[in-house]
Amino acid sequence: MSILNNWINKGRLKSPWVVHFDCGSCNGCDIEVLACLTPMYDIERFGIINVGNPKHADVLLVTGTVNHRNKHVLKNIYDQMPDPKAVIAIGACGLSGGVFRDAYNVVGGVDKVIPVTAYVPGCPPKPEAIIDGVVTALEEVKKVLGLTA
Amino acid sequence: MADIIIALIAVILAPIVGGLISGVDRKITARLQSRFGPPILQPFYDVFKLLGKTPMVINSWQVLCAYVYLAASMLCVFLFFMQSDLLLIFFVLTIGAVFLVMGALSTPNSPYSQIGAQRELMQMLTYEPLLILVFVAIAMVTGSFKVSDALAYPKPLLTQLPLIFIVLGYALTIKLRKSPFDISASHHAHQEIVRGVLTEYSGPFLALIEIAHWYEVIFVLALCGLFWATNLFGMLVLLVITYFLEIIVDNVSARMTWRWMLKGALSVGLVLSFINIVWVYTAG
Ligand code: SF4
Numbered sequence: 507m508s509i510l511n512n513w514i515n516k517g518r519l520k521s522p523w524v525v526h527f528d529c530g531s532c533n534g535c536d537i538e539v540l541a542c543l544t545p546m547y548d549i550e551r552f553g554i555i556n557v558g559n560p561k562h563a564d565v566l567l568v569t570g571t572v573n574h575r576n577k578h579v580l581k582n583i584y585d586q587m588p589d590p591k592a593v594i595a596i597g598a599c600g601l602s603g604g605v606f607r608d609a610y611n612v613v614g615g616v617d618k619v620i621p622v623t624a625y626v627p628g629c630p631p632k633p634e635a636i637i638d639g640v641v642t643a644l645e646e647v648k649k650v651l652g653l654t655a
Numbered sequence: 656m657a658d659i660i661i662a663l664i665a666v667i668l669a670p671i672v673g674g675l676i677s678g679v680d681r682k683i684t685a686r687l688q689s690r691f692g693p694p695i696l697q698p699f700y701d702v703f704k705l706l707g708k709t710p711m712v713i714n715s716w717q718v719l720c721a722y723v724y725l726a727a728s729m730l731c732v733f734l735f736f737m738q739s740d741l742l743l744i745f746f747v748l749t750i751g752a753v754f755l756v757m758g759a760l761s762t763p764n765s766p767y768s769q770i771g772a773q774r775e776l777m778q779m780l781t782y783e784p785l786l787i788l789v790f791v792a793i794a795m796v797t798g799s800f801k802v803s804d805a806l807a808y809p810k811p812l813l814t815q816l817p818l819i820f821i822v823l824g825y826a827l828t829i830k831l832r833k834s835p836f837d838i839s840a841s842h843h844a845h846q847e848i849v850r851g852v853l854t855e856y857s858g859p860f861l862a863l864i865e866i867a868h869w870y871e872v873i874f875v876l877a878l879c880g881l882f883w884a885t886n887l888f889g890m891l892v893l894l895v896i897t898y899f900l901e902i903i904v905d906n907v908s909a910r911m912t913w914r915w916m917l918k919g920a921l922s923v924g925l926v927l928s929f930i931n932i933v934w935v936y937t938a939g
Binding site for chain 2: 514589
């Protein structure tokens, strides 16, 4: 049984499938996320695959400001992902609402609605920073699984 | 008795080999796109991770369907290595595919799943007649539908059935859901109709389907192996070339519509197998 558990834990660290949700970003962060998928950055070498379906995903990448209209959608997507899962908030907007934080319809950061595992600052963040965010989230997952020395 | 032991060993080894093949497949695909690509063991990481996730199901039908699909593909491999009847294997294969479609159809509120299921049915409609023709041609040459007779045939079947092998290649590409026929659940563009038939499966049940897919890879490769059964080395070369061509075609072609698939694959397949069968008939 412990061998099986070992393999499962290994898989959890080596195959984070991401789903990308855009809470009304200016498209800057989105393009950077998509840049990660190109052969230039080739995130597949870390086992990362961009799936379009929260039911298959392990990591939720959120870009843009959360507002009162889309916070339900965000929560819904989060709830559809089977455990264990992680959330990465991307860009100044995802962290705090960014330049839009004072707008009347803006809730604020992603963490006002769902728990966030890792934050990637920047406006927009570089693809390297986003990949780094996924790696940091995996470190968090390691801690939760009790795999850190 | 020896048959059963060989078949059991094949059933145990098939997912390991199948997983390695799909790992190599992903690596070669990545290299063809001048990427570095995931490690060879990546498919195993994926499946183990999926096995460890919390099960979430829409209804109990889905669970049953995932298990039956896995069982049917395992049975296919088992029967093949038992050197059983090709027609029997064909029926078992069909039952597995039908259950996969049933599982996708059992979620009436999910349009993606419904569309995926309908496209999967179209795919079945395309590859099943071709597969039957391949089996009929093998039977015409060897005199029976038995795998054991095909293996015992003194000459490589490929010398008599070269066109039929191309038809099998078509059926194989559709069955393995590779471009240009990855219509119901795309292998590379994972967002294509949000993975079609596989949309509503998640966690451990998705893992079961993935393992079943590995069994199917092994089964279709074994089927190709029949065409050069006279010596092991020839068989291996044939399989490597076939699978490599499969990967190349997968990479150079775009996704097509199901109408194009139905027209293209069926017409070419029917004509090629007709020519080959007439040729065997007149020559033999
Ligand atoms: S953080 Fe900057 S780039 Fe990203 S969505 Fe907000 S404004 Fe656009």
